[in-house]
Amino acid sequence: MKRSREKRQLGMTLIEIMVVVTILGILATIVTVNVLDRLDQAKVSAAVTQMKNLEAALDEFRRDNGFYPSTEQSLKSLIEKPTIGREAKRYPRNGYLKGGAVPRDPWDCDFIYHSPGLNGNPYEITSLGSDCAEGGEDADADIRSWESQ
DSSP: OHHHHHHHHHSOOHHHHHHHHHHHHHHHHHHHHHHHHHHHHHHHHHHHHHHHHHHHHHHHHHHHHSSOOOTTTOGGGGTSOOOSSSOOTTOOTTOSSTTSSOOOOTTSOOOEEESSOTTSSSOEEEEOTTTTSSSOSGGGSOEETTTOO
């Protein structure tokens, strides 16, 4: 009789296993939600940093050439000499950005560039956020260079 009781106590019941799995599921959900929020915040910070780097390159372009690239010339003017609009007479051989490409935002969308800016600034750079569409809230919200000082 003593042996059969020991054998029954060695294993876990189905209910005990279900309780453990449920607890692990709840913990995984809590951790995932917190990690995803941090990931969104990190991508917003990365977008702001990228815009600051583009602004520095635009300012250098202006110092060399006396004007900011126009909307038509676009941010592409930072990697290759513009062929339309005003002539960039003092354009450096390797451009203003390393890597030979205009970076995309952290959500793999193009930055939007206007010069002159639509809100009275000499230029404006916008990232459309995680949804890559205008407007939105939280991670989907637009990030604007003139608002993220």
